[in-house]
Structure formats: C-alpha cells, structure tokens
Amino acid sequence: xxxxxxxxxxxxxxxxxxxxxxxxxxxxxxxxxxxxxxxxxxxxxxxxxxxxxxxxxxxxxxxxxxxxxxxxxxxxxxxxxxxxxxxxxxxxxxxxxxxxxxxxxxxxxxxxxxxxxxxxxxxxxxxxxxxxxxxxxxxxxxxxxxxxxxxxxxxxxxxxxxxxxxxxxxxxxxxxxxxxxxxxxxxxxxxxxxxxxxxxxxxxxxxxxxxxxxxxxxxxxxxxxxxxxxxxxxxxxxxxxxxxxxxxxxxxxxxxxxxxxxxxxxxxxxxxxxxxxxxxxxxxxxxxxxxxxxxxxxxxxxxxxxxxxxxxxxxxxxxxxxxxxxxxxxxxxxxxxxxxxxxxxxxxxxxxxxxxxxxxxxxxxxxxxxxxxxxxxxxxxxxxxxxxxxxxxxxxxxxxxxxxxxxxxxxxxxxxxxxxxxx
RNA sequence: GGAGAGAUGGGUGAGUGGCUUAAACCAACAGUUUGCUAAACUGUCGUACUCGUAAGGGUACCGGGGGUUCGAAUCCCCCUCUCUCCGCCA
Numbered sequence: 001x002x003x004x005x006x007x008x009x010x011x012x013x014x015x016x017x018x019x020x021x022x023x024x025x026x027x028x029x030x031x032x033x034x035x036x037x038x039x040x041x042x043x044x045x046x047x048x049x050x051x052x053x054x055x056x057x058x059x060x061x062x063x064x065x066x067x068x069x070x071x072x073x074x075x076x077x078x079x080x081x082x083x084x085x086x087x088x089x090x091x092x093x094x095x096x097x098x099x100x101x102x103x104x105x106x107x108x109x110x111x112x113x114x115x116x117x118x119x120x121x122x123x124x125x126x127x128x129x130x131x132x133x134x135x136x137x138x139x140x141x142x143x144x145x146x147x148x149x150x151x152x153x154x155x156x157x158x159x160x161x162x163x164x165x166x167x168x169x170x171x172x173x174x175x176x177x178x179x180x181x182x183x184x185x186x187x188x189x190x191x192x193x194x195x196x197x198x199x200x201x202x203x204x205x206x207x208x209x210x211x212x213x214x215x216x217x218x219x220x221x222x223x224x225x226x227x228x229x230x231x232x233x234x235x236x237x238x239x240x241x242x243x244x245x246x247x248x249x250x251x252x253x254x255x256x257x258x259x260x261x262x263x264x265x266x267x268x269x270x271x272x273x274x275x276x277x278x279x280x281x282x283x284x285x286x287x288x289x290x291x292x293x294x295x296x297x298x299x300x301x302x303x304x305x306x307x308x309x310x311x312x313x314x315x316x317x318x319x320x321x322x323x324x325x326x327x328x329x330x331x332x333x334x335x336x337x338x339x340x341x342x343x344x345x346x347x348x349x350x351x352x353x354x355x356x357x358x359x360x361x362x363x364x365x366x367x368x369x370x371x372x373x374x375x376x377x378x379x380x381x382x383x384x385x386x387x388x389x390x391x392x393x394x395x396x397x398x399x400x401x402x403x404x405x406x407x408x409x410x411x412x413x414x415x416x417x418x419x420x421x422x423x
Numbered sequence: 424g425g426a427g428a429g430a431u432g433g434g435u436g437a438g439u440g441g442c443u444u445a446a447a448c449c450a451a452c453a454g455u456u457u458g459c460u461a462a463a464c465u466g467u468c469g470u471a472c473u474c475g476u477a478a479g480g481g482u483a484c485c486g487g488g489g490g491u492u493c494g495a496a497u498c499c500c501c502c503u504c505u506c507u508c509c510g511c512c513a
Binding site for chain 1: 441442469473474481482483492494
C-alpha cells in the first residue's frame with residue numbers, strides 16, 4: 001500500500017511512475033485525494049464535537065460534587081444534541097476511512113526508476129548470464145523421464161495419495177531434496193541470516209499483511225473449519241513476524257532464512273509448462289527475507305541477488321538474471337530480479353528465484369516501523385527472495401548432469417547428499 | 424472438548440463510575456557530579472489522526488467489537504487470545 005501522505009504531496013509522481021506498470025492511476029489518485037480531504041474535514045468536526053462534550057461532562061461532575069444538582073441536570077440536556085452529532089460524525093468518518101482504504105489497496109507499488117517499460121515477459125531485461133550451457137546429445141532425456149528411470153520422483157504415486165502436483169520423492173530423490181534444503185539453509189546461515197522454522201499455516205491477518213488476501217485468495221489452500229491458510233511461501237509467516245512492530249534502527253538489517261513446504265492451488269494451469277517438476281501444488285523452498293533502512297535497501301537487494309547467484313554458481317548451473325519490466329512485475333514490488341536456470345533437455349529457461357524490494361509497500365500494510373535518527377517514525381523497507389525453490393533446480397540438475405552412467409552430483413552438494421551419482 | 428482465572432504503556436504492576444492528566448518501580452535516553460566504570464541526582468520517556476509557520480492545542484486508544492451513562496480502564500453483552508486443572512494426543 002502506498003503511503004497516503006506521499007500520494008497527497010506527489011500525485012503526479014504516482015501517476016507517472018505507475019504508467020511504467022501500464023497502470024493508469026490518474027482518476028484513482030484524484031478520488032483518493034478528494035476523499036482524504038473529506039476525511040480530514042470530518043475528523044476535525046468530530047474532534048470539536050467530542051471536545052465540547054468532554055468539557056460539559058467535566059462541568060457536570062464538578063457541579064454534582066458541590067451539590068448543584070439542578071444546574072447539572074440543566075447541562076445534561078445540552079449534551080443530547082452533541083451526542084447525536086458525534087455519533088453521526090463518527091459513523092461518517094468510519095465509512096470514509098473504509099472507502100479510502102478500499103481505494104488505496106487498488107494502487108500497485110511504484111516501480112523503481114531502473115525498471116524498464118514493457119508489457120510482458122519478453123520485455124524483461126537480461127542483466128547478465130553466467131555458466132556454461134551443456135551441449136547434450138539430441139536424445140537427452142527430460143527430467144520427468146529421468147525421474148522415472150532412476151525411480152527418484154514418482155508422480156503417479158502422488159496422484160494416488162493426493163492428486164496431480166503432489167509428487168512423491170523417494171530414495172536418492174528424497175535424499176537430494178534433503179541435501180538441497182540443507183545446503184541452501186547452510187549457505188544462508190553462513191551469509192548471516194537467522195534461520196527460522198515458521199508455521200506452515202497462517203491466519204487471516206497474516207494473509208492480509210503480505211498481500212495474499214484479499215485478492216489472491218484463490219491461490220491458497222484454505223482450511224475452513226479453523227479458517228487457516230496453507231502458506232504459498234515462507235515469506236508470509238516470516239515477514240509477518242514483523243507485523244505491528246516498531247523495530248530499532250540499530251537492528252537493521254534484519255535477516256531471516258527459512259525453509260518451508262509451499263502450497264499453491266495454481267488454479268487453471270495446465271499443459272506442457274506444468275509437466276514434471278515445472279509447476280507443483282506442493283513444493284519446497286528456502287526463502288530469504290530482509291528488513292532494512294530505506295536508505296540501504298537497494299544496496300541490500302544487490303547483496304541478495306549476489307547471494308542467489310552464488311548458490312547457482314556452486315551448483316554449477318547456467319543461469320541468467322532478468323530485471324523485470326513494469327508489465328511483468330508483481331503488484332507489490334518496486335524492483336524485481338528473476339533468476340532462471342537453463343534446463344538443457346527441455347531447452348528452456350526455468351524461473352527458480354525472484355528477488356524483490358517492496359520498499360514501504362508491505363511495511364505500510366503491516367505497520368512495520370522504526371524510529372529514524374531524526375526521531376521520526378518511518379516505515380521500514382522489506383525485501384525477499386527465493387534462495388532457492390527446489391523443483392526446477394532439481395529439474396535442471398537432472399537434465400544438465402545426465403550421463404550414460406547416471407546423474408552426476410555437483411561437488412558443492414556432495415557433502416550434503418552423501419553420494420556422487422544417481423544411478 | 425469440559426471447568427475456572429485472566430488480558431492495563433518497552434517490562435513488572437496499581438487502579439470497582441468524576442480526585443487518572445493511567446500511580447509506582449524497572450528498563451531506556453539526555454544532562455549534572457566524579458580519574459574511568461559504577462552510583463547518586465535532575466530531566467525526558469507511548470501511538471495514530473488532526474489544527475497550527477511555530478510554540479503549542481484537540482481527539483482517540485487500557486486484548487478486539489458493541490452497549491449503558493452527562494461522564495467508562497472501571498458496569499453490561501459478544502468475540503479473540505493466554506494461563507491453571509481435567510479429557511484426548513506425537
């Protein structure tokens with residue numbers, strides 16, 4: 001959510017910036033400013049009315065004490081009107097605030113000045129590409145067939161137990177999962193992140209805090225009896241640690257790393273893009289989250305990008321980094337870098353990480369603040385990124401490292417798997 | 424799931440209708456004193472909205488929501504959560 005005071009003072013900037021996201025905010029911004037003026041006017045009236053009532057109530061108290069009951073009773077009659085007025089005014093104000101809030105949540109976050117214009121994925125800017133794309137023979141096997149061949153991921157079994165998109169990992173497949181999780185967490189801890197093991201279910205308030213609710217409700221599994229949601233990412237419980245908090249400026253940067261299962265309904269998706277491990281209802285991901293001072297958040301974003309790049313380098317996977325264009329960015333982000341690994345048998349780039357700076361957009365919604373050096377209360381900046389999501393990393397590892405003897409494990413991972421080859 | 428007790432500022436905790444402008448203590452911050460540290464003393468010490476160039480005002484907030492009253496932290500109703508005991512349970 002954008003800050004109201006900023007919109008009020010810089011309406012043109014908001015409209016101009018949001019045009020990069022192909023969002024025409026002119027009319028909305030105007031409505032918000034008009035409604036805000038009305039809110040303040042109503043607030044003033046209400047405060048004045050209540051102030052009068054308070055004055056009279058005090059006087060009545062004094063009169064009773066010195067025994068002037070008649071005068072007190074006379075004053076009481078005067079308060080009836082004030083009471084009715086403040087009731088009406090309070091109701092109006094409450095409605096205005098709801099309306100205002102409903103308008104404010106319609107505005108996406110403003111993209112950073114470095115965000116390229118563009119409509120869709122093909123307009124994203126390739127920042128850089130690293131690693132050698134393996135030259136596989138024409139009969140290279142896609143990961144879903146490798147998974148069956150080596151009996152490491154059983155998709156049909158998952159269908160039997162649960163349904164499509166819930167694969168069963170077994171043998172060295174299961175051990176590879178555990179190794180990757182451990183590797184990613186270990187690297188995160190080495191980089192100074194505090195490890196968190198969050199709940200996998202969250203309440204409504206947390207869903208609102210990070211913006212999954214109300215608009216993306218259909219993306220989450222909902223346990224209706226207890227009104228809890230299965231998390232789509234550890235970002236939700238971890239970022240909500242800091243909901244309604246006033247942190248100390250000296251605590252910055254706050255760094256958390258968390259592994260979790262992630263659950264996504266992925267309503268309406270189908271086709272070859274979702275084959276095998278490419279898209280699942282349940283998957284594993286290690287997430288990094290940082291809370292940072294506004295002056296330092298972009299420096300932090302670069303560090304997080306470098307952290308993710310380091311992971312992919314150690315896994316010896318070819319990858320590229322994209323700066324998302326305005327049209328492809330999420331509603332909440334100010335700047336997002338996507339990481340894609342090359343999956344050599346599918347001959348496709350697969351997204352494995354998305355690293356974003358949300359600036360104050362989430363903090364405003366969550367009321368995450370800190371006291372700055374000038375003594376003023378300000379919203380902190382929040383950032384997060386996947387480091388990393390497992391399924392597509394596994395897909396690329398299987399495809400890229402396939403040999404006639406079996407699938408080779410990269411050196412950095414061997415201490416975690418305890419084996420060198422899947423055969 | 425059953426029975427009972429609770430929820431007050433960063434923390435402990437007083438407060439049963441107007442004397443509360445939420446006491447007191449602790450923590451924190453600033454200053455004074457002092458070789459340093461410590462201690463002592465003095466002062467500051469919530470958040471949001473709003474009026475004002477400012478100084479400084481106003482309003483709301485004692486878990487959340489409603490109600491009674493001229494006036495509510497205090498009385499009433501609903502909800503949420505926590506604790507204790509019982510039941511169930513890895």
